Amino acid sequence: MAGTRSTGRRERLRAETTAEIKSTALELMGTGGPDAITLRAIAREMGMTANAIYSYFATRDDLVTALIADVYTALADAVDAAWSASAQDAPAQRIQAWAHAFRGWALANPEGFRLIYGDPVPGYRAPDGGAAPDAARRVCVGVTALAEAAWAGYEQPHGDAEFDWEDFDPGLLDKVRPAFPALPPAGVALAMRIWGHLHGLIALEIYGHLRTQTLSPDKLFHSELTQLVKTLGLEA
Known part of the structure; x- marks a missing residue:
């Protein structure tokens, strides 16, 4: 049961982070145009490392x-x-x-x-x-x-x-x-x-x-x- 709860928590957190990455990308585009959509810029905006964000999206x-x-x-x-x-x-x-x-x-x-x-x-x-x-x-x-x-x-x-x-x-x-x-x-x-x-x-x-x-x-x-x-x- 504990393992199931832990898996569910990880999946929920991953979904929330994925949604935040997408939201941040659109915000960056809104202020800086399409050139502003980069994984490094999004990671910087969210306080993540570049390597961490690549685990959500392998490429821009x-x-x-x-x-x-x-x-x-x-x-x-x-x-x-x-x-x-x-x-x-x-x-x-x-x-x-x-x-x-x-x-x-x-x-x-x-x-x-x-x-x-x-x-x-x-x-x-x-x-x-x-x-x-x-x-x-x-x-x-x-x-x-x-x-x-x-x-x-x-x-x-x-x-x-x-x-x-x-x-x-x-x-x-x-x-x-x-x-x-x-x-x-x-x-x-x-x-x-x-x-x-x-x-x-x-x-x-x-x-x-x-x-x-x-x-x-x-x-x-x-x-x-x-x-x-x-x-x-x-x-x-």
């Missing part, structure tokens, strides 16, 4: 991979939950719920947003298949679901019909076509345009570019969403 890239997996999964969970909680017969509300969940997560986790959508970590090499393939697929499918929700009533502007499957990366199509077999190439293009609307405004906010332009970023984002929904021919 192992740590970055773990960070990306955590961050991406948290984002996927947030937007999936918002989508699932919204009514299936109300596409405008579903799109707005997904978008607000994405922005809310980004504002609460700016360093995480920058890690997966902004500043690359110099010299980082992701493992084969990516650092978080399942989470990346879920977010990609989520964005495409926004387009599918609007597609039936969407009035395609001139040029939409010109899209072919050859216009898209095969890796993207591997993610979205099995989930949306009836969606044509123009529907995938619509998903990318919706993503551009949402991601672009959120990125401007996360990187501080809106601070000198508006005191009401919430109102600006809501206005953008309202206009997007109208453009898609949906009732808000």
Whole structure:
């Protein structure tokens, strides 16, 4: 019994230290950019020896991979939950719920947003298949679901019909076509345009570019969403 308690204590302490290492890495990135993520800097910040931290992550890239997996999964969970909680017969509300969940997560986790959508970590090499393939697929499918929700009533502007499957990366199509077999190439293009609307405004906010332009970023984002929904021919 004592041995079991001791093992459990060690596992708990290891999990707590691992979480602190990840948290410290994101804090260092927030203040010093992606260059600041080094195992030695994290060890110094935490009062650990370099050798001790290597027992948790053998390389800096192992740590970055773990960070990306955590961050991406948290984002996927947030937007999936918002989508699932919204009514299936109300596409405008579903799109707005997904978008607000994405922005809310980004504002609460700016360093995480920058890690997966902004500043690359110099010299980082992701493992084969990516650092978080399942989470990346879920977010990609989520964005495409926004387009599918609007597609039936969407009035395609001139040029939409010109899209072919050859216009898209095969890796993207591997993610979205099995989930949306009836969606044509123009529907995938619509998903990318919706993503551009949402991601672009959120990125401007996360990187501080809106601070000198508006005191009401919430109102600006809501206005953008309202206009997007109208453009898609949906009732808000």
